Amino acid sequence: MNPLSRRRFLQISAASIVAAGAASRATRALAASTSPVPRRGLRRVPTFCDICFWKCNAIATVRDGRLWKIEGNPDDPLSHGRLCPRGTGGIGAHTDPDRLRAPLIRTHERGEEKWREVTWDEALEYVAERMKKIAAEHGPESMALFAHGIGGAFVRHTLKAYGTPNIAAPSFAQCRGPRDVGFTLTYGEDVGSPERTDIANTDCLVLIGSHLGENMHNTQVQEFATAVGRGATIIVVDPRFSVAASKAKHYLPIRPGTDLALLLAWMHVLVTEKLYDADYVAKHGYGFEAFAASLAPYTPEWAYPETGIDPDTIRATAREMARCRPATLVHPGRHSNWAGDDAQRSRAIALLNALLGSWGRKGGLYYPASMDVPGYPYPKYPKPKRPPVDNPGKKYPFASEAITTGVREATISAQPYPIKGWMVYATNLMQSLPNQAETIRAIQALDLLVVIDVIPSEIAGWADVVLPESNYLERYDDLNVDLFREPYVALRQPVVESPHDQKPGWWIAKQLAGKLGLEAYYPWRDIEEYLDHRLKGANLSLAQLKQCGVVRGPHQPIYFEEGVPAEFGTPSGKIEFYSNQLAKAGFDPVPRYQPPEPPPAGAYRLLYGRAPMHSFSRTQTNRLLSDLMSENVVWLNATEARRLGLKSGDWVRLRNQDGVVSNRVRVKATERIRPDCVYMVHGFGHTARGLRHALGKGASDTQLITRYKVDPLMGGTAMNVNFVTVEPQMEA
């Protein structure tokens, strides 16, 4: 039995478009309510942010008809009235002169970025005709969708109605997938998004690679600052002296790729010194004895040469974690595709939390709650005739969501069956999937590539049809009912009009469904009717949400001590220290360390991460945010830089193990990184010509990530496995 089912993903999915029994047409019609926009004076409109997936609730202020500023909604449990720089700078996404303006159909070869502007009717007709042809010749399963974020809800709905099971997002196999699988194998559920981390109440926070403060997940950063202010112990494990590391009592500059060795040594100390929560483990644990025995070889002395962290520090930090338990939180992280052992490493993090008794406890990992907002009663989706292509024969038995790179592989190989069309919503696959050459090979095998986006991203550059979406400040989307510390439901609503011929995702999806003969799946006339119907199901109304933006539900128990039942959705019904299902599938039932491949002589391991003012590769043309950071730099250890005759500000190019050479990029020579790796912020080095403001600025980590290691449990692509040399450049 594999408890990691897709069903669970669907339950959690914020999109929560639920296909129910018979179609019941919504009867209640709202008056056409596009109220006239007052041209003078101030107007404050609540909505929620879309610069990242955290979806903070905000209040936008319009002054004399123009967007002036965006602030946090004080009623918001996520932001507590304070947005991050990206949310505050959201205005720059609305006013970005590089935005897509009109639907486009390709006129030259793919990738040449040459199109003609067409009407929406022509563009959607073109897409629908080709989708019908694909369905007729290959079956609807041969159309795949890649979609990121809540805005993709209706496109997903249309594609499910069309009949494809192939719907994927890089957020699984290129991001949080290994973590989710590692935790689900251990606890029977994952940590969700927003994560269930009780940083606000923790006495000891352990960050392994998580660079909170640079990684600007608003609630977490706010709680992190609170924890620092309270004097909580912060332990940071990172090859780079991150901002978080600068707040830490213990900074452990680990050798990249050896985190699992450190985790095993920590657990060795907790078990051999009997510092773990024995009552908790006895009550909730399964297979502890076998697990404890497996830790015997992993002494701190063993871990020292692997990790570079001395045994005294390993012991001191383990004891500190034990001293603060159960209010010790070993952060599960988010982007967890590092070395190829990622699901097992995440499982080790889950087990370390279990030893500390922090799961389900205050200051650890709480049980989140959500509002009960029923889905819209749609007709049932057709049952696809063939299973998804991304994971044939369950090669990756613990994959709990579709694997993007699996869809890509199937597109190239036409196995187990051909994929002839891709629709891509708001995810720049050229900058999110490793090995760009493979993505291009897959694209060349397609009969149809449609990209729906706000900006002309690199993937849009390869599209046959580009559909310009309204920015999040200009549209409605589905309701946000994420699981969180407190239940809430939130509305995104238009604040201002789209500046050109852009359309909201729901409108695009509904129109396309109409042209595909799938009108029955859109029984509502417009999205206001849809939203009001859903809200009525929760005894709320659209009118109410339009006023306040977010409604909070009553507090529900979130800790065991508040009455949450200690139930675990694992095969044993317990926290699985030893995993029979892993053993049965031929994997290590307890995490086992394998050393990483060392960098070749003269080369550095390429690491990448986040900057607080940018999201992915989608904010670099936002003039407000690019003013804060217009290009990335490559961090190089100061001693190494001296050896290479480089100083901060010098231009270099990076060359990877496969001969791929980066854009020109400036060096940051710094003591803040180990000498065996280099680091850059992800999302720069754009090559799409339409992104005029960002074109050629900085270097792209993704371009250099030609190599990736696949996680054997769940198909995630580890990307910290590339090595680069640093080549000085003369002034261009």
Added chain:
Amino acid sequence: MARYIMVIDTRRCVGCMDCVVACKTEHGIPEGYTRDWITETVRGEQPTTQLEIRSERCNHCDNPPCVYCCPTGASHIHERGGVVLVTPEKCIGCKACLAACPYNARYIHPDGYADKCTFCIDRVEKGLKPACVSVCPTHCMHFGDADDPLSDVSRLLASRPNHTLLPEAGTKPRIFYLT
């Protein structure tokens, strides 16, 4: 008579620059210019490195060289809270103040006048906090009256070690950094 100061907790600050972007939107600062910025000071070598992150802006000095050197009286000390301000209509853009300021806190606005942080005096007069303070997700920034011993800022200064920038310049800056 109030004496406004800012107290910024460098232990909480993560350098996210929300203060910078909030100032830019609040006041419509043109692209490429800014009234506040983030500075990072690194000391020591791996692995015992130390990092101080500071949100910086005009220090609204008690002894402001920019005011003394202004030939037109455009740079002045405001009656409310002792805030240092510029009257754009009086400014001739001579840049004497830019040269006099040891903090590099001023720039010439494309419209021709010297511009800098105002401590959001327009907001403060309405009972609001400065924009940068009100948005800060880490709550590292505090604004208030140094003459009121019960204010947040007075209590923080009394209870935590702190420093100003370039005290040796003798300008008596009014932004204090908690360490």
